[in-house]
Amino acid sequence: MIKVFVSGYWKSNLGDDLFLKILCEKYPNVKFYVFLDRKNSRQFQRVANLTIIYNNLLFRLINKLLRKIGLLQVQDVLAPMLTDCFLEIGGSIFMQDDNWEYRLKQRAYARERYSQYFIIGSNFGPFYSQDYIEKYGDLFNKLNGISFRDSYSYNLFKVKNITRASDVIFGLRTNSYQFEYKKKQAVISVIDTSKKKTDTGSNFQDSYERKIIDIVDELTYKGYKVILMSFCDFEGDTTVVNRIYYHLNNNENVEIFEYIDDIDTAIRIISESEKVIASRFHAAVLGLMLGCQVLPIAYSGKMKNLIDDIYKEKKWMSIEEFINNGNLNDSNFVHLMRDEIEFIVSDSENQFMFFDNFIRSRNK
Incomplete structure (x- = not known):
């Protein structure tokens, strides 16, 4: 079975939780791993192809110390031991804030440790410096696939393996929900x-x-x-x-x-x-x-x-x-x-274009 570590914003936010739900349902024969707090895990505990690594008190204390001294987080180092594929799925995961250089360091390390690295469902920014966009352009050139959700973000970068498609959540299965009669x-x-x-x-x-x-x-x-x-x-x-x-x-x-x-x-x-x-x-x-x-x-x-x-x-x-x-x-x-x-909805399927190609290649 293909194994994939998934990074995202796991704070019991409906939009981001839907990302993970859609991903796990779309690929039932892929084993996904996530690292999150127990209080934010109840909605995922019965997902058959998802393994949750809990961010317990010990992990939180160690990670707080590691971040303070500029070193990588526990999950950054441990997750590549489980799988050789890393997938980031989320919306506003590339905002330039005070910690952007640390986050870039984590991503650069992930690029080195995983043989496959995909980004799905994101937009880029807001950002305020040319240095920020140039450094991410360098990183993106080394990835296996990047799927942005808007034309603005897509047009910022001239790199290989990049596409634009409608938001991931447009691909949610909605047959059981009311559409006509409101x-x-x-x-x-x-x-x-x-x-x-x-x-x-x-x-x-x-x-x-x-x-x-x-x-x-x-x-x-x-x-x-x-x-x-x-x-x-x-x-x-x-x-x-x-x-x-x-x-x-x-x-x-x-x-x-x-x-x-x-x-x-x-x-x-x-x-x-x-x-x-x-x-x-x-x-x-x-x-x-x-x-x-x-x-x-x-x-x-x-x-x-x-x-x-x-x-x-x-x-x-x-x-x-x-x-x-x-x-x-x-x-x-x-x-x-x-x-x-x-x-x-059809266009949103292209969010998974690069990841689909990887899954097909592994299943041959």
Whole structure:
């Protein structure tokens, strides 16, 4: 059996958890390994072809010390002993932050230790230096396959073994979810803008939450049931939805859904809803692929690039635009027809093009 170590953002974030779910379901005859905290593992404990290496207290203490002195993490050294294939799957895994050189060091080491190294589902940035992009260009030239999810990221690099395809989650199996008949229901996914690198560089959180409250009041006045949805407690979503709920003028027809580990219920709620007001990138993706009317609120370039790859005209709002002009006018919502969805779903299969070729070569 082919064995693959998978690196990603495993913090019980609905979008990233879906990446791992889709990967394991797509390749049932591949043995995958992940390294994550036990508290973030419940949704994966029954996946037959996934082995979880738990980040226990000892590992955490050792890794904290190793990072402090600039050395590699325990999993960086141990994982290549299990397999010769390394796969990174995730969205915003190439943001330039204060630790970017350390992360590049980890990736360069992985390139040396594994015979195969693939990147699936990512966008590149935000970044602020030419040195950053040049060093990653050098690394990418040595990889076996890179699949970006937007044209902007793809066009940054002139390297071999690179492609662009629609987001991995467009490839989710959705046959068991509602598509045609929607409830008079709206899902609102939220973010904590103070924890995000917004394109404006400003913190609009108070104004943003007040605007969400106004939108909820308008929706309930029009007879909608509203679901305030937290995609990731670790990133502050749950705190935000609770704060909004507390300040509502009328919460009689409003509920909170906090994603922890119940992937199916989260998707089902979105699939049954007529409208999705999406601050979360993957709330927009799920809403579009499940036939909902979606209002995309872009806190960074990745949402803009997603929508711009689908539509020729601007079909998203920045955080600031949403605060100042956001409303429930039909013109602010986007909706895909079934044939458009089928085209994007088919395109998303190309995210796995290079990895598919590797699997086929090993199975000969």
